[in-house]
Amino acid sequence: MSSGSVWSALARPHRWVASKWPWRSLAYLLSGVLIGVGLLPLLAAGVLLGVLTAPLGVGVGLLLGVALVGVPMGALERSRLRLMGGDRVPDPHLPAAAAGVRAWLRVRLREQATWRELGHVFLNVVPLLLLDVLLVGNLVTGSVVLLLAPLLVSPGERLPFFEVTISTTGQVWLAVAVGVVFTLAAGYLLTGYAAARVALARLLLGPRDRELDRSLARLVDSRARLARAFDAERRRIERDLHDGAQQHLLGLAATIGLARHQAAHLPGSAPLSQRLDLAAAQVTDSLRMLRETVRDIFPSVLSDRGLPAALAAVADRSPLPVTVDLDLPHRLPSPVEATAYFAVCELLNNAAEHSGACRAQISGAFADGQLRVEVGDDGVGGAALPDPASDAVRGTGLVGIADRLAVHDGRILVSSPAGGPTHIALEIPCQEMRS
């Protein structure tokens, strides 16, 4: 139970006495009464005027306003619930699909949460406000009158509120004693009542499971969109570098090449030729570095030829001897190819840099609706996904891979005992692109 603390306090009355709950409950109920008393005339006026002026058109707007009053009141009530502890109640509303009042209205008027909140407002300002006032008013007044009896009455007078005649001084003190018991009972009753009010508010103002599912689905969607956007951005940067900086450097290489060619035929040009040789070496280095950078961002062979060709190229570049055995008769969706590609690159990199392996192998196939790629090496092992509970930095590379696979509902399976060998499998459910 989310408001468990107040309920557990109620279960142990001896602890409850000294707890914060009686006071918090009183504060919760009193603030609710104040809000209700303020809101009741406004709502009544709104409904009345709305109904009367509805034929003029103005009333429709007023009634619409009344219908939506639950939205801000729901927010206020949810923040008021924090007074009574327990988990924060999340906003059950969907975000508006577009900016502007119309879009907002369209979403709000269609969702159940809006109408649950309105129901809560009407419950609060009509029957429950009455109950609040009666309970809080009578119990608090009764407690105060009994506890303050020595100040309020002398023997022979009538005790106000209870309307009983106090005849002796002993009876005055008896009233105080009764007052102590009455106050305790009243406080207990009010705490229980407040806890019940909180439970009702939580029920009406929080999101339903279906609404939570929907917001989860939205999160999953937005994560997938982000991943796709990231992928597209990588391709764009690769294209820009290829069409821009790379072409300019190649133009420069051609110019330097021509200059060397011409200088070679000039008499006495040895110092110039040396300088041009240096320029040639520099431009070759620049081109090589740019090529490596561009390839790390997005290898064009991946989009042109697919995963097996791209991974074969990675294997060729690896400092380790790597065998590739990848049987994929069809292309896969490009985000899946990219995810698998970058994951394997990282795993091979780990194998080359950290594992002390002498060789590695990549194998894989498409079967049962999923791509499965395995990367193994004969190194020292010890690769592991860190325990999600600890914030260990070791293995963050694998966590990154797991995160990127998760976008496609994929997963990573690691077998890497100390001493090796390491075997890591990546699985991504997807569809083949049969053309």
Place this chain on the structure above:
Amino acid sequence: MSPDDGPLRVLLAEDAALTRSGLTEILRVAGHRVESVDDGAALMGTIAAGAAGIDIVVTDVRMPPTSTDEGLRAAMALRRLRPPVPVLVLSAYVETQHAAELLADADGGVGYLLKDRVVHVADFLAAVRRVAGGGTVVDPELMSRLLRRRAGDRQLSRLSPREHEVLRLVAGGKSNAAIARELVIGLPAVEKHIRSVFVKLGLPAGGDANRRVLAVLAYLNASGGGPSR
């Protein structure tokens, strides 16, 4: 390789203006006549028209309209023409897969070079001339890749470091004399190394530079571990 020193008619396909003008100028310096197109469609159009009178096509791999590998596909179409048109493919990247497709079943008149090589104008022009003459040219970077892929190969591991160097140069299409110059050793020494390499790899010795390149490429590509398609 026929030592034909006359001017060649070159069809250049390259979409980037800077690179295109640089390549054009380099080819003109050597006295070649250059026509250029700037996308894959235009290149294919010229090929469809028969590419009559063209001595060699020099093409970029990645060009519009799809900016993927139209240059490579055009090159393979040129190889299938009867008679095939010599083609030198220039690429911003060395892709073993592209090279394997281009060189599959080739019997010369084909080349695959990194664009960076234009900085060595004389070598570049020699490569153009060699391909136009029916030879085969592959980028040294590609050779290193293929050799690394075969790092575990028992026959290759029996080569001495010097024999490795010789193998690389042979595969690059260099003549015995060019290899001798490059390694600063005598011609007889080069011939001895080459014989030794070919015996160790079990390849048919002898033949011209082109035949030797093809033999080495076939050796490196066979059971090379990479996908064939």
